[in-house]
Amino acid sequence: MATREYKQFCGLARAMEMVGERWSMLIVRDLLNGPRRYTDLRKGLPAIPTNILSTRLKQLEEAGLATRRALPHPERAVVYELTEYGRDLEPALIALGRWGARTMTEPRPGEAITAEAVAMSFRTAFRPEQAQDTTVGFEARMGAFTIRLQITDGSLAVGPGMHPAPDLVIERLSGHPVRELMSGSKTPADVLADGSVRVEGDPALLGRFAEMFRF
């Protein structure tokens, strides 16, 4: 395949040769949430041309970042899954995402908000030092989709979908309460008072949420 090379002996150059092409890192981002099928990936990346998606998946497989696996019989589907090497990109993607989030106030016209992008934003906003020794589960219901957040002994697991046994359910009623909490533009008391959010569980946990997820 001989992807274009930078002709430099440099770790950054090597990284960019492997995942520097358009869309590659976003595909890895989506796969960080677990194995995904081709059509799941298409859904999470509404603007990607299908030929580019298949090309990138082949390249990721070839580079050892992902594997392609056919599910056993009744499912009759193909799933793509990150290897450990691919998962090791997570810190770099978080660092990039955190940097990019600084100029991100409102969605631009035509921009999609995908579950995977939101999951990523929870990852980038997570403050491990605020979550020391904490174990708590959240379920964030944000209109079209729901995200599950589990913090176990201070380490975070995120994914799209419902939480099996949340300590707190955070349900968006109007506006963007979760984004406002995370950016610090509103306090937990604000969003509870103005009716933009409804919680199930101990409302005090919303304060812990705001401490642990902050840009």
Next chain:
Amino acid sequence: MATREYKQFCGLARAMEMVGERWSMLIVRDLLNGPRRYTDLRKGLPAIPTNILSTRLKQLEEAGLATRRALPHPERAVVYELTEYGRDLEPALIALGRWGARTMTEPRPGEAITAEAVAMSFRTAFRPEQAQDTTVGFEARMGAFTIRLQITDGSLAVGPGMHPAPDLVIERLSGHPVRELMSGSKTPADVLADGSVRVEGDPALLGRFAEMFRF
């Protein structure tokens, strides 16, 4: 300029729109070492086409990552310099570089080793937790170029060029002793014994060096 967009409300997508094009991150990497002129950048990126370099510099300027500045009179030169926003990319570049360095054993045929790439590799290999409260200066002479490393109270400053008052000078005589020290394939005693390195200063500091810089 409307660089191609990913149409997703996601920090990572925003980051890739700003610095995801070919060569952009490597230019930022080189500018991390301080203001550089157009020709300095060309030297540090031997394979970059000149039109791409000027296009990228304009884009970086437009995106607010870098500034273009004409030096006052006698110099009659233009320098490019990162803004604070641009410098904030450093952690992300380090994370990417660290990931990319894992598959980097030997230079591939035709690959250049530039001073900026080596400076970057010291940044990625640096272990702040090993350098707590340490203040020490190194000068690494690696054949064609020399790198200055200053650790002050545990924080690292790197750059090409000589160190004004090094506590230890590490001079390469043969092979790749510094790379071997950092990868752990040789110990300080090894490289001192096999004659691949010569030091000026307290040889015990080579042990500290190997502790603080390790992949």
Next chain:
DNA sequence: CCGAATCCTGGTAGATACTG
């Protein structure tokens, strides 16, 4: 010499249609 702009070519991405 420095700092580009220009031109041409070829490769990669985008859009959409189509298929096992």
Next chain:
DNA sequence: CAGTATCTACCAGGATTCGG
């Protein structure tokens, strides 16, 4: 569902040229 195929448009690579 999971991709190919095809066509177009754009971007990168390489060489040359140009103005200060």
